[in-house]
Each structure stands twice: as C-alpha cells, then as structure tokens.
Amino acid sequence: MRNGRVVVCGIDGSAADAATVEVAAQLALLARAELALVAVAPLPISGAREYGVPEWTLEEARTMLELTADGLRDRVAVECHLDSGNPLRRLAEFAARKRALMLVVGTRAPATGRPPSLVASGLARAAPCPLVVVPEAAPVPELAHAWFDE
Numbered sequence: 001m002r003n004g005r006v007v008v009c010g011i012d013g014s015a016a017d018a019a020t021v022e023v024a025a026q027l028a029l030l031a032r033a034e035l036a037l038v039a040v041a042p043l044p045i046s047g048a049r050e051y052g053v054p055e056w057t058l059e060e061a062r063t064m065l066e067l068t069a070d071g072l073r074d075r076v077a078v079e080c081h082l083d084s085g086n087p088l089r090r091l092a093e094f095a096a097r098k099r100a101l102m103l104v105v106g107t108r109a110p111a112t113g114r115p116p117s118l119v120a121s122g123l124a125r126a127a128p129c130p131l132v133v134v135p136e137a138a139p140v141p142e143l144a145h146a147w148f149d150e
Contacts, residue, residue: 008036010040010106020104036094038090103132106136
C-alpha cells in the first residue's frame with residue numbers, strides 16, 4: 001500500500017508493545033495506510049531503569065522489529081525502522097519526516113508519583129501529528145473488524 005499514508009508505531013521491548021502494535025495496526029487498516037514500526041535503542045543514561053525507560057541493544061531492537069512485523073504482514077503493509085539515540089526525539093523526527101497520520105506509543109502502568117512514560121509525556125508536547133497513547137493493561141477493541149463487518 002504505497003499511497004503515502006502512514007501510521008507510525010514506536011516499540012520499546014516493553015510489555016506495552018503488544019497492545020500498542022495491535023491498536024496501531026487497526027488504525028492503519030482503518031486509514032488504509034502503511035504501518036511503520038519504529039524501534040529506538042536509547043543511548044545509556046544514568047537512572048533510566050529507575051524511571052522505567054527500557055534499555056536494549058540495537059540487535060535486540062532489530063529482532064523485536066522483525067518478529068513483530070512478521071506477525072502483521074498478512075493484515076497490513078509494514079515497514080521496519082531501527083534507530084538509536086533519544087527515543088522521544090527520534091520518534092518525533094521520524095513521524096515528521098514521514099508526514100505521519102498519527103503516532104502510536106505505549107505506556108506502562110504508572111508508579112506512584114511518576115509519569116506513566118517519559119517518552120509518551122514528551123511526545124504529547126513534541127509530536128508533529130496526533131498522538132495515541134495505549135496503556136499496557138488496557139483491553140484492545142477490534143476496531144477494524146467492527147468497522148469492516150458493518
């Protein structure tokens with residue numbers, strides 16, 4: 001599906017990825033758009049684990065991208081993109097470059113007194129397009145099936 005329409009989905013290797021990818025795939029189907037999966041391996045920063053920022057290598061990110069894309073290819077056109085650096089900045093730049101219809105990211109359940117996700121919170125201010133934040137534990141409705149079945 002090369003119509004220039006794209007839904008960008010950021011994955012980070014967390015438990016929130018499954019719901020996030022499912023919502024992004026359904027939104028891409030509804031929008032008749034391609035799904036761009038983006039994994040950003042963050043540069044190591046002190047205290048990252050304390051705030052729930054996943055730390056993974058480029059190779060781990062590449063493997064996760066490939067596995068995730070393989071599970072979607074029979075439903076939606078998927079592209080994989082791998083980067084390293086600041087996830088917030090890289091996702092915002094990628095979405096702007098692609099002129100994304102929307103950017104979809106996940107968030108873990110918040111710990112007391114902490115933001116649910118540093119990346120999601122930052123993207124709420126920096127995203128160049130509408131942002132969809134999918135909570136890790138939220139049930140995912142079958143949006144695309146309900147729409148196409150009517």
